[in-house]
Amino acid sequence: xxxxxxxxxxxxxxxxxxxxxxGSVKYPxxxxxxxxxxxxxFQRENIRGVQTESWHHVNGCRMWLLVERDTMTxxxxxxxVAHPGLQQALEDPS
Amino acid sequence: MTRFSAxxxxxxxxxxxxxxxxxWRDVEPKADYDVVIVGGGIHGLATxxxxxxxxxxxxxxxxxxxxxxxxxxxxxxxIVRSNYFRPGNREFxxxxxxxxxxxxxxxxxxxxxxxxxxxSLLHSPGAVxxxxxxxxxxxxxxxxxxxxxxxxxxQEIPHLNYAANARFPILGAAVQRxxxxxxxxAVVWGYARAADQLGVDIIQNCEVLGVRRDQGxxxxxxxxxxxxxGSKIGFSVAGxxxxxxxxxxxxxxxxxxxxxxxxxxxxxxxxxxxxVVFGVGGTHxxxxxxDKGGMVFGGDLDWYKSYAQRGxxxxxxxxxECALSILPCLGRVRLLRHWSGVCDMSMDGSHFICKxxxxxxxxxxxxxxxxxKAGPGAGWFFADLIANDRPHEIVAEHDLKRFERGYNIDERxxxxxxxxxx
Numbered sequence: 161x162x163x164x165x166x167x168x169x170x171x172x173x174x175x176x177x178x179x180x181x182x183g184s185v186k187y188p189x190x191x192x193x194x195x196x197x198x199x200x201x202f203q204r205e206n207i208r209g210v211q212t213e214s215w216h217h218v219n220g221c222r223m224w225l226l227v228e229r230d231t232m233t234x235x236x237x238x239x240x241v242a243h244p245g246l247q248q249a250l251e252d253p254s
Numbered sequence: 255m256t257r258f259s260a261x262x263x264x265x266x267x268x269x270x271x272x273x274x275x276x277x278w279r280d281v282e283p284k285a286d287y288d289v290v291i292v293g294g295g296i297h298g299l300a301t302x303x304x305x306x307x308x309x310x311x312x313x314x315x316x317x318x319x320x321x322x323x324x325x326x327x328x329x330x331x332x333i334v335r336s337n338y339f340r341p342g343n344r345e346f347x348x349x350x351x352x353x354x355x356x357x358x359x360x361x362x363x364x365x366x367x368x369x370x371x372x373x374s375l376l377h378s379p380g381a382v383x384x385x386x387x388x389x390x391x392x393x394x395x396x397x398x399x400x401x402x403x404x405x406x407x408x409q410e411i412p413h414l415n416y417a418a419n420a421r422f423p424i425l426g427a428a429v430q431r432x433x434x435x436x437x438x439x440a441v442v443w444g445y446a447r448a449a450d451q452l453g454v455d456i457i458q459n460c461e462v463l464g465v466r467r468d469q470g471x472x473x474x475x476x477x478x479x480x481x482x483x484g485s486k487i488g489f490s491v492a493g494x495x496x497x498x499x500x501x502x503x504x505x506x507x508x509x510x511x512x513x514x515x516x517x518x519x520x521x522x523x524x525x526x527x528x529x530v531v532f533g534v535g536g537t538h539x540x541x542x543x544x545d546k547g548g549m550v551f552g553g554d555l556d557w558y559k560s561y562a563q564r565g566x567x568x569x570x571x572x573x574x575e576c577a578l579s580i581l582p583c584l585g586r587v588r589l590l591r592h593w594s595g596v597c598d599m600s601m602d603g604s605h606f607i608c609k610x611x612x613x614x615x616x617x618x619x620x621x622x623x624x625x626x627k628a629g630p631g632a633g634w635f636f637a638d639l640i641a642n643d644r645p646h647e648i649v650a651e652h653d654l655k656r657f658e659r660g661y662n663i664d665e666r667x668x669x670x671x672x673x674x675x676x
Contacts, residue, residue, distance in 0.1 A: 161567050162558075175568040179558040179673065182510075194658075201670050202601045202657040203506040206496035208561045231511070232561045 162229075165239050167250055168221040180214030183226045183242070208232055214242055255451050258362050277443060278322075278450035283457045283482050287315045289640060290475065290484030292462050292498065293491035294318025295327045297618055297625065299445035299456070300633020301490060301640070303361075306452035308634075309641035314454045315484070316446075317477060319461035326492050327442040329563075329595035330626040331516050331552045333529050333540060335372045335433035337399070339391050340663050343604060345648045348397050350631025351432060357630060363444030365436050366545065372433030373402075373411065374531040375580065377422040381534070385428035392430070400429040411528060415580050422534045422579070435529060435542050435550075441629060465502040471613050472502065488616045488640055490632075493561070493596030495619040504611060507619075508601040508657055510672040512555045514623045515565035517573060517592040519584070521547030532580045538676060539576035548590060551577060555623070555673055556594070565594035597623045603675025604663035607635050608645060608653035616640050617654070622675050 162174035182204055188196040205211075208231055215225050224242035229235070241247040256262055256275050266273045289305060291298045294316045305311045318325075334354050336347035358364050376382050385401055392399035403426050408416060416424060446456050457479065464476035474483040489498050499507050525543055532539040541551035553573035556566050570592060577584050600606065600620035605628065610617050618636040621628055638646050645653065651661060657670075668674035 174558070174566075181671065181673075182559075198658055199506070202508045204496070204508065204510050204672075205506055206510050206559075208494075208497055208511070211559070213559065231559050234560065234562060 162234050162236065164215060164225070164227060164236065166217050166220060166223070166225065167239060167241055168223060169217065172217070172220060174215075176217060176219040177215045178218050180216055180224065183212040183214040210237055255447070258364070277447045278456050281455045281457065283315065283317075283455065283460065283477070283479050285481070286483040287455070288313040288484070289315070289486045289488065290482060291316045291488045291490055292475070293489065294322050294442075294446070294456060294458065295325050295490065295492065296442050296445065296629030297492070297621075297632045297636065298488075298490040299442055299449055300630055301488060301618065301636045302454045303445050303449040303452065304634050304637035305641060306449060306454055309637060311641060312453055314449075315482065316449070316454060316456050317460045317462060317475070317482070318456070318458045319478075321458050322446050322456065323439050323442045326595040326597070326625060327438060329516060329593055330438055331540060331542070331550050332435045332438045332544075332626060333372065333433070333542065334367070334436055334627040335430055335529075336397055336627075337372070337388060337392060337428075337430050337433070338665060339388060340604070340665055342648060342651050342663060343665065344391070344395055346631055346635070347627065348395070349634065349648070350628055351397075353630035353634060354436065354627075355432070357441070357444070361444040361448040363440060363447060365440045365444050367434065367436040368545075369432050369434040370528050370542070372430045372529045372531065373407075374428045374533070375414075375424050376426045376428060377424060377534045379425070382425055385426075388428060398430060398432050400431065402427045402429055411526070411530065413525075413581065413583050414530070415582050420579070424580075433529065435544075437545070438626065445633070462498060462501070465498070467503060467612070470611070472615050484614075486614050486616065486640055488618060488636060490618040490636065492598050492619070492621055492625055495598050495617070502612065502615065508654065509598045509620050510559050511561050511596050512558075512599045512673055513560045513562060513565060513594045513596050514552065514555050515569050515573075515592055515594045516550065516552040517570075518544070518548040518550050518590050519587045520590050522549065522587065523547065525549070525583075526581075530580065532576055537572075537576050537579075539573055539580070541577065541581070549577075549584065549587065554676065555597070555599070557673055559673075561596055563594050563596060565592060597621070597625070599672030599675060601657060601670045601672060602662040602664040603666055603668065604652060605632070606652055606654055607632065607639055607649040609639070609643075610654070
């Protein structure tokens with residue numbers, strides 16, 4: 161069982177979460193070229209090693225998280241909130 | 255090489271089994287080959303076999319980073335069927351099933367192909383309608399299919415959970431009689447032995463570490479056993495395709511690596527004569543009984559990307575719940591082992607047998623978790639591609655450019671999310 165340290169809920173089993181996929185994929189603008197959309201929707205780096213991926217704490221706080229995880233060892237290197245504004249608020253509540 | 259025959263089995267029985275040779279040679283790699291296949295699984299070995307046998311090519315090598323039968327060839331649930339429906343897939347899997355039907359004779363090796371029937375349980379009127387459509391497609395395209403009502407199903411498999419108050423009551427089943435199981439090790443061993451007899455060099459413990467390129471061609475491979483050159487190179491390495499692709503400097507692929515678990519229980523007396531599939535709502539479960547008596551079963555992927563050949567516990571729970579849902583009699587049976595293999599999950603759930611941006615590189619990849627049944631067919635069509643330098647019309651759409659054309663071959667209709675295809 162992978163344990164994910166949710167910034168809101170603390171460390172939980174991964175069975176509380178759903179896997180969102182490659183978190184490094186950035187969708188292009190709506191009017192971007194077909195090639196850009198092809199890359200974003202269909203092409204994957206498929207890293208063996210540390211990758212950034214999104215997880216949804218669907219049976220917890222329901223927040224989307226960005227997790228740096230090793231796809232070979234399953235070791236987790238960092239967890240942060242996917243929404244940059246919320247992440248900033250967590251880091252600096254003032 | 256001693257041929258397997260009733261006479262030879264009898265003769266060796268009298269002489270202490272001392273008259274058998276090794277099954278394939280242990281060779282040192284040569285510096286150069288006409289064709290180098292990377293990946294000594296069912297697909298790679300079958301490719302080499304058909305290249306030598308059907309296309310008459312000589313001077314072929316198969317490189318395997320571990321040992322023959324140690325990768326996904328030894329990690330699957332051994333189910334063979336052809337009930338795929340998309341154009342291209344339909345013809346492909348039917349061709350593969352036909353190769354399976356004659357494989358033991360063709361290879362002179364008993365692959366223990368058992369056409370015990372593949373029984374997909376139906377749990378709703380909608381599922382019955384969809385099964386009727388599948389039945390029609392199979393019957394109209396030269397295959398076999400049956401729809402069983404509840405009475406017939408009860409006669410064939412009396413000990414399923416037919417309780418009226420089951421969460422998903424069983425209404426009937428869609429059946430392919432010619433489908434079944436095979437002995438997974440025997441398939442790779444049989445292909446390796448038959449390919450070796452035709453002069454193919456099978457090189458184990460030979461991991462590809464780098465790909466040498468000269469403009470638009472591959473000039474050779476750096477391996478753990480030295481540099482190996484090849485006029486034509488074929489990649490056939492389920493699970494690790496992206497890594498080789500990256501070594502060749504070719505960028506990204508429409509593939510993610512996910513892991514799939516499989517399970518076997520302690521051996522039981524004969525209990526289940528068919529392959530039974532249970533799929534409704536969020537469940538996905540398939541079970542058969544091996545010739546040794548173990549109940550062999552599996553379910554969904556582990557749901558997150560991984561290159562680790564080990565599975566997680568939520569899926570153990572998930573498949574156990576499925577097992578008890580349809581076969582409550584398994585409640586006290588102990589699990590013997592569970593393991594996991596790494597699968598190429600493609601963006602539409604279908605495979606790639608195609609040419610690549612490099613002139614002399616060919617790709618066989620993206621088999622999701624259906625690569626076992628596809629093995630003979632994949633070898634046949636991949637060999638055809640490499641020998642003739644053009645794809646056969648049946649796999650013509652199964653190339654890397656199909657997403658650019660907007661042509662998804664999506665059996666499940668799940669969309670571009672690799673973990674959802676099965």
